[in-house]
Amino acid sequence: MSERKAIFITGGASGIGRAIARKFGAEGWFVGLGDIDAEGMATTAEMLPGGFSYCHTFDVRDxxxxxxxxxxxxxxxGGRIDVLANNAGIPIGGSLVDNSVEEIERCLDINLKGALFGAQAAYPHLKKTAPGSCLLNTASAAGIYGTPGASVYSATKFGVRALTESLDGEWAEDGINVRSLCPSFIDTPLLEHSPNAKTNESVRQRVEDAGLEITPVSEVADAAWQAVHSDKLHTLVGKTAKQMGFAARWMPGRVRKQTRSSLRPLGR
Known part of the structure; x- marks a missing residue:
C-alpha cells in the first residue's frame, strides 16, 4: 500500500469539489476526481501537483x-482511499408546488441517493485504511433548519446530516470517521443557476437581494481539511450557517417566526 494518503472527491469538476481538491493536493495527498463533467475535471487536475491526481467520469446516481x-x-x-468526499450535488429552489416531478427526482437522486450509494461503496475502502479514514459528506445550512423556497433541497441536506449521524454510530467500531460540512451560500458556479425551470433569476441574485453573505469557496476547503482531522461531527461554514446553527439550537421559536415571515421563497 502506498504511503501517500488519498482522497476521492465527487463533484470535483468545479466549486467546492475543486477547492477541496486543491487544498488536499497542496497538502501532498493523491487526489481523485469524480464527476459527469470530464472537461471540468481536467481543468481541476491541471491545478494540482503533477502526477498526483486521477479523474473518473461517472454519475453518482449509478x-x-x-x-x-x-x-x-x-x-x-497505490491501493488505498483515506477519505471519500461525498460532495456532488445540485441546487433546486422555488415553491414546492412549482417544482416539477423531474426536478424533484433529479435533486433527490443526486443529492441524497448519490450520497448513500457513495457511502456504501466507500465502506470497504475506508475500512481498509482505518483507523482514521473518513467519509466527508457535504450537507448545507439548508439542512440545519428548513428554508422556505428550498423544501426539496433542504430535505436532501437534512438527509445527508442524518446519514452522517447514523454512520458515525455504525462505523465507529471500524475506526472510520464520518463528518459533514454545512456551508451557507458559497461563491461557486452553482449560484449562477436558476433555482427551477419557472424562473430565469439566478440563485446569486436572490441571495444578494436578501442581503445574505456569500462565503469564499476557500473557506469550505479549509473547513474540509479541519473536519477530516478533528472529532467534530458537523462543521458549519460561513456566517449564515453559524448564525442559523446557533439560533436553531437556542432560539427555535424565533427562527420559526422569522421563517414564517420571510420574503418570497427562493426562485419565485
Whole structure:
C-alpha cells in the first residue's frame, strides 16, 4: 500500500469539489476526481501537483458505477482511499408546488441517493485504511433548519446530516470517521443557476437581494481539511450557517417566526 494518503472527491469538476481538491493536493495527498463533467475535471487536475491526481467520469446516481470508480481510483492511488468526499450535488429552489416531478427526482437522486450509494461503496475502502479514514459528506445550512423556497433541497441536506449521524454510530467500531460540512451560500458556479425551470433569476441574485453573505469557496476547503482531522461531527461554514446553527439550537421559536415571515421563497 502506498504511503501517500488519498482522497476521492465527487463533484470535483468545479466549486467546492475543486477547492477541496486543491487544498488536499497542496497538502501532498493523491487526489481523485469524480464527476459527469470530464472537461471540468481536467481543468481541476491541471491545478494540482503533477502526477498526483486521477479523474473518473461517472454519475453518482449509478450504484454499480461507484464500485468501478472507487476500485479504479484505489488502484491508481497505490491501493488505498483515506477519505471519500461525498460532495456532488445540485441546487433546486422555488415553491414546492412549482417544482416539477423531474426536478424533484433529479435533486433527490443526486443529492441524497448519490450520497448513500457513495457511502456504501466507500465502506470497504475506508475500512481498509482505518483507523482514521473518513467519509466527508457535504450537507448545507439548508439542512440545519428548513428554508422556505428550498423544501426539496433542504430535505436532501437534512438527509445527508442524518446519514452522517447514523454512520458515525455504525462505523465507529471500524475506526472510520464520518463528518459533514454545512456551508451557507458559497461563491461557486452553482449560484449562477436558476433555482427551477419557472424562473430565469439566478440563485446569486436572490441571495444578494436578501442581503445574505456569500462565503469564499476557500473557506469550505479549509473547513474540509479541519473536519477530516478533528472529532467534530458537523462543521458549519460561513456566517449564515453559524448564525442559523446557533439560533436553531437556542432560539427555535424565533427562527420559526422569522421563517414564517420571510420574503418570497427562493426562485419565485
Amino acid at each position: 450504484r454499480a458505477a461507484w464500485d468501478v470508480a472507487l476500485d479504479a481510483f484505489s488502484k491508481a492511488a
